[in-house]
Amino acid sequence: xxxxxxxxxxxxxxxxxxxxxxxxxxxxxxxxxxxxxxxxxxxxxxxxxxxxxxxxxxxxxxxxxxxxxxxxxxxxxxxxxxxxxxxxxxxxxxxxxxxxxxxxxxxxxxxxxxxxxxxxxxxxxxxxxxxxxxxxxxxxxxxxxxxxxxxxxxxxxxxxxxxxxxxxxxxxxxxxxxxxxxxxxxxxxxxxxxxxxxxxxxxxxxxxxxxxxxxxxxxxxxxxxxxxxxxxxxxxxxxxxxxxxxxxxxxxxxxxxxxxxxxxxxxxxxxxxxxxxxxxxxxxxxxxxxxxxxxxxxxxxxxxxxxxxxxxxxxxxxxxxxxxxxxxxxxxxxxxxxxxxxxxxxxxxxxxxxxxxxxxxxxxxxxxxxxxxxxxxxxxxxxxxxxxxxxxxxxxxxxxxxxxxxxxxxxxxxxxxxxxxxxxxxxxxxxxxxxxxxxxxxxxxxxxxxxxxxxxxxxxxxxxxxxxxxxxxxxxxxxxxxxxxxxxxxxxxxxxxxxxxxxxxxxxxxxxxxxxxxxxxxxxxxxxxxxxxxxxxxxxxxxxxxxxxxxxxxxxxxxxxxxxxxxxxxx
Amino acid sequence: xxxxxxxxxxxxxxxxxxxxxxxxxxxxxxxxxxxxxxxxxxxxxxxxxxxxxxxxxxxxxxxxxxxxxxxxxxxxxxxxxxxxxxxxxxxxxxxxxxxxxxxxxxxxxxxxxxxxxxxxxxxxxxxxxxxxxxxxxxxxxxxxxxxxxxxxxxxxxxxxxxxxxxxxxxxxxxxxxxxxxxxxxxxxxxxxxxxxxxxxxxxxxxxxxxxxxxxxxxxxxxxxxxxxxxxxxxxxxxxxxxxxxxxxxxxxxxxxxxxxxxxxxxxxxxxxxxxxxxxxxxxxxxxxxxxxxxxxxxxxxxxxxxxxxxxxxxxxxxxxxxxxxxxxxxxxxxxxxxxxx
Numbered sequence: 013x014x015x016x017x018x019x020x021x022x023x024x025x026x027x028x029x030x031x032x033x034x035x036x037x038x039x040x041x042x043x044x045x046x047x048x049x050x051x052x053x054x055x056x057x058x059x060x061x062x063x064x065x066x067x068x069x070x071x072x073x074x075x076x077x078x079x080x081x082x083x084x085x086x087x088x089x090x091x092x093x094x095x096x097x098x099x100x101x102x103x104x105x106x107x108x109x110x111x112x113x114x115x116x117x118x119x120x121x122x123x124x125x126x127x128x129x130x131x132x133x134x135x136x137x138x139x140x141x142x143x144x145x146x147x148x149x150x151x152x153x154x155x156x157x158x159x160x161x162x163x164x165x166x167x168x169x170x171x172x173x174x175x176x177x178x179x180x181x182x183x184x185x186x187x188x189x190x191x192x193x194x195x196x197x198x199x200x201x202x203x204x205x206x207x208x209x210x211x212x213x214x215x216x217x218x219x220x221x222x223x224x225x226x227x228x229x230x231x232x233x234x235x236x237x238x239x240x241x242x243x244x245x246x247x248x249x250x251x252x253x254x255x256x257x258x259x260x261x262x263x264x265x266x267x268x269x270x271x272x273x274x275x276x277x278x279x280x281x282x283x284x285x286x287x288x289x290x291x292x293x294x295x296x297x298x299x300x301x302x303x304x305x306x307x308x309x310x311x312x313x314x315x316x317x318x319x320x321x322x323x324x325x326x327x328x329x330x331x332x333x334x335x336x337x338x339x340x341x342x343x344x345x346x347x348x349x350x351x352x353x354x355x356x357x358x359x360x361x362x363x364x365x366x367x368x369x370x371x372x373x374x375x376x377x378x379x380x381x382x383x384x385x386x387x388x389x390x391x392x393x394x395x396x397x398x399x400x401x402x403x404x405x406x407x408x409x410x411x412x413x414x415x416x417x418x419x420x421x422x423x424x425x426x427x428x429x430x431x432x433x434x435x436x437x438x439x440x441x442x443x444x445x446x447x448x449x450x451x452x453x454x455x456x457x458x459x460x461x462x463x464x465x466x467x468x469x470x471x472x473x474x475x476x477x478x479x480x481x482x483x484x485x486x487x488x489x490x491x492x493x494x495x496x497x498x499x500x501x502x503x504x505x506x507x508x509x510x511x512x513x514x515x516x517x518x519x520x521x522x523x524x525x526x527x528x529x530x531x532x533x534x535x536x537x538x539x540x541x542x543x544x545x546x547x548x549x550x551x552x553x554x555x556x557x558x559x560x561x562x563x564x565x566x567x568x569x570x571x572x573x574x575x576x577x578x579x580x581x582x583x
Numbered sequence: 584x585x586x587x588x589x590x591x592x593x594x595x596x597x598x599x600x601x602x603x604x605x606x607x608x609x610x611x612x613x614x615x616x617x618x619x620x621x622x623x624x625x626x627x628x629x630x631x632x633x634x635x636x637x638x639x640x641x642x643x644x645x646x647x648x649x650x651x652x653x654x655x656x657x658x659x660x661x662x663x664x665x666x667x668x669x670x671x672x673x674x675x676x677x678x679x680x681x682x683x684x685x686x687x688x689x690x691x692x693x694x695x696x697x698x699x700x701x702x703x704x705x706x707x708x709x710x711x712x713x714x715x716x717x718x719x720x721x722x723x724x725x726x727x728x729x730x731x732x733x734x735x736x737x738x739x740x741x742x743x744x745x746x747x748x749x750x751x752x753x754x755x756x757x758x759x760x761x762x763x764x765x766x767x768x769x770x771x772x773x774x775x776x777x778x779x780x781x782x783x784x785x786x787x788x789x790x791x792x793x794x795x796x797x798x799x800x801x802x803x804x805x806x807x808x809x810x811x812x813x814x815x816x817x818x819x820x821x822x823x824x825x826x827x828x829x830x831x832x833x834x835x836x837x838x839x840x841x842x843x844x845x846x847x848x849x850x851x852x853x854x855x856x857x858x859x860x861x862x863x864x865x866x867x868x869x870x871x872x873x874x875x876x877x878x879x880x881x882x883x884x885x886x887x888x889x890x891x892x893x894x895x896x897x898x899x900x901x902x903x904x905x906x907x908x909x910x911x912x913x914x915x916x917x918x919x920x921x922x923x924x
Contacts, residue, residue: 050717053678053760054670070741115737117730117791119749119756126745141756148675149756149790156730191710220670253646256655256672256691340674344692345647346609445663492664496631497711500663 013195013430017418018044018164020409021185021198023171023227024206025051026058027395028385030154031402032204037161039410044198045158045165046187048207048222052155055220056210056362056386060147060395061263062137064295067106070128072136077102079134079293084394085569086583087294089364090529091545092240093391095568097371101400108403109396113140118153121268121335129335131266133288135295143268144337147395166196171226172505173429174203174234174381177419182234182380184421186429190502193495195430201416202380204405205231205367209386209393213514214360215451215458216317218247218259224506225513227387231367232516237377238550239389239562240365241513241520245530246463248285248301249276249322249356251341258359260341262322264297268335276301276322277353278313284320294583296394298361299530302463303579305358306532316358316463323353358463364392365520368549373412374405380416382409389547436504437495443487446503453480453510461518466534470522477515485511516550516557523559524548527578539578541571611694612647619644621695623653625665626702628709637700638662650683650701651690654713666712674825677759680704680766681713687763689825704766706781720762723784726808731791732801748795754833755789757826764820764830770813778810782820782830785809789834792841803845811835811842812853851875861917864909869896 020036022029025047036043045051052058065072066080084098085091114120121129121139130136131143140146158165168191175184175197184199207227210219217223232238251260264274264287275286285304291297305314314320323342324332329350332338342349366389367376374382384405385398393401439446460473485508490500526540527533546561573581615621621642628635640661642653651669658665669679672691679690682702707715746753764782765771771781780788788809792802820830828834843850855874859867872880872887880887890896 049670050676050678053676058671058675059673111737111740114740114742115733117794117796119744119753119794120741122741122744122746122749124745124747126743128741141753145675145757148759152760159725160728160730191714220676221672222670254648254652255645256649256651257647259671260673344608346607346612447659447663451659490664491662494629494631494664494711496629497666497714498664499658499666 013197015197015199016044017199018042019200019413020044020202020204021046021200022204022206023185023230024055024204024208024385024387025049025165025167026055026206026208026385026398027060027151027154028208028398028402028405029204029206030151030158031399032206032384032406033163033402034154034157034161035403035406036409037163039406041406041410041413043163044200045163046169046171046185046198047165047167048170048226049220050167051158051165052151054222056208056218056223057151057395057398058147058220059218059259060150061261061265062131062139062143062146062268063396064394065130065136065138066102066396069106069110070130070136070138076134076136080295082569083135083293083295087299088296088394089392090243090299090583091541091564091566091569091571092243092364092528092547094371094564095566097390099568100404101397104400104403105396109399113150113153116153116157118150123269129268131268132271133266134293135266137266137268137295139268139335142337143335144263150395166198169196170222170502170505171230172433174230175421175425175429176234177380177421179419180235180379181416181419182378183419186426188433188505190499191497193498195433197421197426199418199421201413201418202382202409204382204384204409205376205387206384206402207387209363209366210361211363211510211513213454213457213510213517214462215454216250216258216357216359217454218250218359218361224510226506226509228366228516229509229512231376231378231381231383232512232552234378234381235552236381237368237552238366238516238520239368239547241363241389241517241550242524242548243364243392243529243531244360244517245298245362245364245392246302247359247361248298248305249274250359252318252355252357257341258357262341262354262356263336263338264301264322265295267332267338270327270331270334272324272327272331274322274324274338275326276304276320276356278308279319280313282313284308291582300582302358302530303581306463306579318355318357320356321353322356324350325353360458362386362392365389365548368547371404373408374401375408375412433505436508437490437493437498437501439488439490439504441487441489443484443489445491446488446500446507449480449484449488449507450503450510452484453477453507453514457514461514461521463530464532464534465521467522470518473518474515477511477518481511519557520548520550520559529578529581529583532578537577537579538575539581540575542574545571608694611696614697615644615648615695617644617646619697621648621653622698623657624698624700625657625662625712626700627662627665627712628703629711630709642695644695648695649691650681650688650693650695650699651679653695653699654690654701666710666714668714675759677761680761680763680825682766687767687823689761689763692825704762706766706768706771707762717762720760720765720781720783723780724760724787727780727784727788727805728801729787729791729805731794731797733796734798742796744796751833751837752790752793754828755786755793757828758783758786758790759826760787761825763823763825767819767823769817769819770815777813779813780809780811782814782835785811785814785838786828786830786834789838793834793837799845802841806838806842807846807849809838809842811839812850814839857917861914862910863905864907864911864913867901869898869901872896
């Protein structure tokens with residue numbers, strides 16, 4: 013076991029974690045990135061299709077700038093967002109983010125004459141090189157900036173526990189390199205949790221393979237408060253087959269250099285969603301799409317897991333191919349593009365909720381534990397917002413670090429964690445292999461905690477979770493106990509976390525007695541701004557849990573109704 | 584299994600080596616029907632025990648199944664200890680590349696074949712089963728310092744830049760560093776016999792070296808480390824690239840041209856060959872030897888005599904037959920090409 017010491021340990025190698033590391037470095041603060049995948053090559057940041065223009069950049073009008081803010085607050089977060097934070101983000105993105113990226117070398121797509129290509133309309137966006145693939149050069153740039161700055165990282169290394177000093181504050185991370193099988197203890201004066209918001213908890217999930225709620229569960233175990241865990245976003249048109257393509261999206265967002273975007277038809281071939289007509293302001297129209305789909309499902313003309321189609325059959329191929337990657341999926345399946353459409357299905361995408369965070373300091377409720385990006389419960393982020401968090405958390409730590417002393421971690425805690433992991437590797441029960449347990453959990457989440465849920469389905473899901481915890485977890489078996497690249501071992505570690513997170517999500521879903529945006533409760537179909545325009549706060553108390561409600565300050569935008577059928581709400 | 588699908592000219596994809604008859608994407612996707620069995624043979628390897636062996640699996644075909652779906656099925660149902668790397672499943676992370684029936688493919692992108700043998704990438708150490716050690720590649724890329732260094736101070740967003748200027752760099756930016764090309768490259772396969780950086784690191788370098796915003800001196804430093812003229816332009820890299828990057832024509836060739844311009848001594852062989860072809864309309868091995876090695880030829884005299892005896896070089900041709908019709912044509916073509924660049 014190696015012991016490493018640094019000022020700040022960062023868990024997560026996506027947009028938030030990388031930018032936090034780079035900003036800390038500029039302030040002369042040492043950090044170390046612990047990344048479960050490969051820095052810049054795993055996690056949700058990779059999937060950024062394009063980048064929204066905020067403020068008055070690139071000739072944006074005042075109205076377009078306002079639209080972008082409205083989109084973020086209303087369509088992207090259904091008002092469950094700190095509007096002051098949103099404003100700070102917008103200003104920073106306009107003044108710092110775009111110039112910083114371009115100065116570092118990011119290529120914002122131009123035309124041959126040198127104009128930055130944008131999507132036209134009420135909210136505009138740009139792409140890094142190609143629309144649909146922006147996250148790849150974006151995160152590759154971050155990876156290289158980290159290399160250039162000589163910031164150390166541990167890759168293909170899973171953080172398995174936060175380590176606490178005797179005073180209860182967080183002062184280290186226990187982790188396992190699952191390629192070599194080596195344990196590491198990273199001692200730090202503070203830990204930044206930046207594990208993202210796209211965990212694979214449902215049978216269909218957009219997250220990358222390694223995303224399994226580690227950030228949420230590790231924080232919860234040391235007592236951090238969580239918020240809005242029920243608020244799950246969905247992609248409405250991801251490719252239905254094969255299973256490995258469940259993240260491959262027929263992007264409904266406005267296309268660069270074109271007035272058109274993808275359209276969707278039901279099993280009868282009737283169009284039921286076309287972003288340009290049905291939702292011109294929702295730049296990422298996923299929730300409005302989902303509501304349109306729900307009506308089709310109820311009419312028997314589509315299913316959440318398929319039976320409806322999306323594509324670009326109303327466009328010229330060149331119009332789509334000029335600046336986007338959207339044609340590639342169709343062609344790779346041997347479909348005629350753009351004439352043929354492809355069968356699509358719903359996929360669990362971002363979780364809006366997460367660790368409760370003070371958005372001015374990026375502190376969690378536990379001393380020494382900070383939060384950046386999607387794993388926080390303060391917003392359903394975009395890559396720009398996650399990056400802003402990296403900046404904000406680094407600034408906050410530059411102020412706080414003097415007060416955060418490194419302290420000793422009790423040997424016994426390190427011993428206990430190392431024993432727990434070794435026992436998982438040697439699982440030799442008579443039950444299931446860990447991957448099967450994972451699949452079982454994802455199936456039950458899809459079935460009972462999917463797009464449409466109610467008290468009965470949620471209670472039944474809780475029973476299932478408890479049975480899995482009691483019967484399956486202690487009886488898992490692992491075929492090969494090698495320490496080298498042992499993904500069975502990793503699955504066993506993951507599933508313990510996933511079970512806990514699922515339980516918290518289900519309890520939070522039971523608590524929110526309304527429907528809001530992508531959160532559909534069949535037994536509470538109304539969006540209730542009187543009672544539920546609040547943060548659904550989840551706290552640990554003794555051995556149990558406690559819910560609290562915290563109202564949002566609404567300085568800039570307010571909803572214009574008290575209660576309304578959620579399916580009729582246009583955001 | 585035969586397919587009723589008959590390819591026509593219009594649905595042949597214009598990529599070298601991949602557009603053979605009955606090998607179109609549509610044909611590849613319709614070879615199997617749900618319920619058919621895919622016979623999968625996977626090369627398993629355990630470094631600790633230094634043991635490798637093929638293992639057979641019978642995987643039920645699902646609609647539009649990818650190689651990754653087959654691996655997932657095996658790992659969930661037959662060999663739960665199968666080690667294979669993937670993160671995104673959507674051609675973005677570039678970590679799931681393997682060799683399928685001897686060809687490098689991205690597992691998440693490629694359709695399964697009725698019978699397929701899956702092996703790890705070549706030219707990298709294997710850790711376990713299909714998981715390779717990416718370190719040699721990563722170290723090479725890092726040594727090339729693939730970031731831009733500006734000569735002028737950056738002003739403001741957006742800076743003046745056109746897509747025309749970024750045309751080649753933009754192609755390189757499609758790279759997901761999956762290392763398919765690195766595995767397919769026969770020169771990398773020679774190991775330490777050359778100092779060739781390999782196609783993937785060159786594409787990574789091309790992202791910034793072909794960017795007009797970069798300082799040429801910085802580019803020069805990086806190019807000096809690439810051994811780029813060891814590339815034999817066999818196009819294997821282009822053939823396997825899942826991102827369809829024209830690696831030779833749009834990345835390596837422009838980088839070679841840049842090297843010839845910035846570090847002419849690295850391009851000595853290539854420039855001499857070009858000059859000889861321009862002058863003579865053919866390759867002349869002895870002239871090439873003389874130009875590249877100069878007086879060193881006399882140090883290596885026994886080798887030269889051996890070449891002479893075996894008819895590999897022909898001094899009469901070299902010194903007497905210079906001007907021919909071919910030489911005039913070649914001169915015209917090469918001058919015209921140089922003029923259009």
